[in-house]
Amino acid sequence: MxxxxxxxxxxxxxxxxxxxxxxKTELNYTNEYELLISIILSAQCTDKRVNIITPALFEKYPNTKELSNANLDDVKSLINSCSFFNNKAKNIISMAKAVEEKYNGIIPRTQKELICLAGVGQKTANVFMIEYENKNxxxxxxxxxxxxxxxxxxxxxxxxxxxxxxxxxxxxxxxxxxxxxxxxxxxxxxxxxxxxxxxxxxxxxxxxxxxxxx
The missing domain is CATH 1.10.1670.10 (Helix-hairpin-Helix base-excision DNA repair enzymes (C-terminal))
Known part of the structure; x- marks a missing residue:
């Protein structure tokens, strides 16, 4: 070619x-926590589907503190129409725990820190920083x-x-x-x-x- x-x-x-x-992204979010969760869920899943799933998830677990203490089966039930929901449920809970333990509940803003979180690879980290901070x-x-x-x-x-x-x-x-x-x-x-x-x-x-x- x-x-x-x-x-x-x-x-x-x-x-x-x-x-x-x-x-802008077609994912619906109101803060950095919701954005990161939405990006993680969007892997091999449509933004439209993620936007259907997340309102109930964010209502029950509005921040990393609440999500870090979530019941895995409950989170699975909230996102079970999303592709690979079993692994994604585990990842977002683990991500929330790490953010609580290492960053006092504040989502980190560097690629190096983000990719250390469960469910966050280089693409997810970059998408987050592109959308939330207009990083080049x-x-x-x-x-x-x-x-x-x-x-x-x-x-x-x-x-x-x-x-x-x-x-x-x-x-x-x-x-x-x-x-x-x-x-x-x-x-x-x-x-x-x-x-x-x-x-x-x-x-x-x-x-x-x-x-x-x-």
Missing amino acids: KKATKKEIEELKSILIDKYKDA LMAVDTHVFRVAHRFGLTSEKTAIKTEAELSKKFKTDLHILHQAMVLFGRYICKATSPDCAQCIAPHLCKTKDTFKAN
Whole structure:
């Protein structure tokens, strides 16, 4: 597959920022605790489903103190329509306990600290910091990975390596570009039957093939 030129990358960057400069996550939250929980639950699950699940969860467990003392089976029952709910229930309780014990109930704000929490990997940590603090970071989910490959921005096989390459090529406005590529991939540049008629940069597309991270 042909790789995008530096000029094409700059053009795509400009188009994405112009189209999606005001875009925000579609997850519903009111504070950093709710945001982190929602991001953890959203792994391999739709934001729409997470938004259905979380109101009851947050009503019963409104903070890390309450969640750290939660009954595992009760949490499972509240999120059982979410993919991998058994592991996610264990993780969010463990995360809450760690935040209470190590950070006095305050969600940490650095990647190094966040990825030490149960259920939080590099992508989750970056998404949290992108959304809550507008950090100049890139996070690669299935949509970003697919869009990046279709536009010839990378040929890397893993999300982490793709993140590094996108960060190097785009350099600035990464928080906007992350959200732009998520929404563009979710609604237009879909895995199957991409809506090419609605593409914002059809002249820059290299392929319609579907790509998945290893």
